[in-house]
Amino acid sequence: MSMDELRRRLGQVSDLNAAAGLMSWDQETQMPPEAAHVRGLQMATLEGLAHELFTDARTAELLDAVGTPEDETDAAVVRVTRRDHAKDTRLPTAFVEETARARNEAHHAWLDAREHSRFSTFAPHLERMLDLARRQADLLGYEEHPYDALLDEYEPGMRASQVRPVFADLRTRTLPLVRRVAAAGDAADYGVLTRPFSPEAQKAFAWRVAGEAFGLKPEFARQDESAHPFQTNFSRSDVRVTTRVEPYWPACLFGTWHEAGHAMYERGVAPRWERTPVSAGASLGVHESQSRMFENLLARSRPFWRRYFPQLAEVAPEVTAGQDPETLYRAVNRVQPSLIRVEADEVTYNFHIMLRFELELALLEGTLKVHELPEAWNAKMAEDLGLTPPDDAQGVLQDIHWSAGLIGYFPTYTLGNLLSVQLLEAARRNEAVAAGIDRAEYGPLLAWLVENVHQPGRSLTPGEITERATGRALTADPYVAYLHEKYEDIYGRKAEG
Structure with missing residues (x-):
């Protein structure tokens, strides 16, 4: 009883x-x-x-x-x-x-x-959220760094001392690729990414593909708009995703497909865990591996655009005029240092995360004051990506996370990137999964993910899920190899160095 x-x-x-x-x-x-x-x-x-x-x-x-x-x-x-x-x-x-x-x-x-x-109007609230974060870390306890207690909330068992070398290695191995690709010139007509595409048509197309390709159905899910796209759920049978619509239409499409990855993870957790603490993703890093897999490894692939280009042409002929699946594939994989994290390409995205990680550590340690944050942000953007935000909205104020007290959250995005490739590499060892991916038919892949990643919920740790599904601990090697192979192909020998 x-x-x-x-x-x-x-x-x-x-x-x-x-x-x-x-x-x-x-x-x-x-x-x-x-x-x-x-x-x-x-x-x-x-x-x-x-x-x-x-x-x-x-x-x-x-x-x-x-x-x-x-x-x-x-x-x-x-x-x-x-x-x-x-x-x-x-x-x-x-x-x-x-x-x-x-x-x-x-x-x-x-x-x-x-x-x-105007960062100044938010600064007092950020001061308060940081104070609460420090108090939370003290209440929870930690051995090495207060950041560890906060990071553990999102990535159980992970410590700042483990994240630092992973990020340093990633920076060393991918920054030269950023530089080479940036110098290589255009790989396609990027004007296609801002061609007229009505807001309602954007949302409808994104939602249609989320259902057809990724299994996100209105029987258990719905889509709305918000200032910052997110996914939430109140049971595995009630999943909500949001998106935002902009003239740069990939923000809506890929934002929807990103959140679809999160949604299908929650949907895939076994029903036996419902209404218990086990009924959720194992960690935010594992969660992010699913969203980044759907958004980038699948929806930015050649097979995907070969399959869905005709459907896009039906709903947005102005976008596809003069284009073909290959040119659109190259366009949506444009590498260009960006001010905005959620619009960043695969090659530069992790530099946005490393910036936030380093600033969070400094804020918690007290080596950086809140009023100094915009200047420190801009300096780091200039150092890594050669960009200086023209205003706070495109710089330090762009993310919702700090207003929500989500300090210690950002590293999970990059951990998810690494795991996404490692999982897909393992899934492709199954012939049916590999054949489906090559045809942009993702039913076999989704079934593999449900069995190996989704169903356990929190009953397994992130490390246990990774080793059980892929046969080894998390490593950056597959991800780095994937970036080099994909973008050296798109940008030609000029990107090989």
């Missing part, structure tokens, strides 16, 4: 978190602006209730009473719950509620600051 009671309690916690998540989704997509303050209080109440229920004495008693269940599913639920409970009991409910209120206020301050490109 103890296991039944524990599962009921975990289901109630899950339901409260789902209700708070639904309010957050509504805030980003539907909510009228005047509701912001009250919405913050409502979300703080729900998150506080969920935290209290999960961390109170009865939960601990139930965990003690169930011991180690013989049933494999129950044993995984108990194991993950114990880990989360041990961490969450270190965070007082008052702190959780304070963080929720601060996050809501910071979010709306960020929206206004970005709209008017």
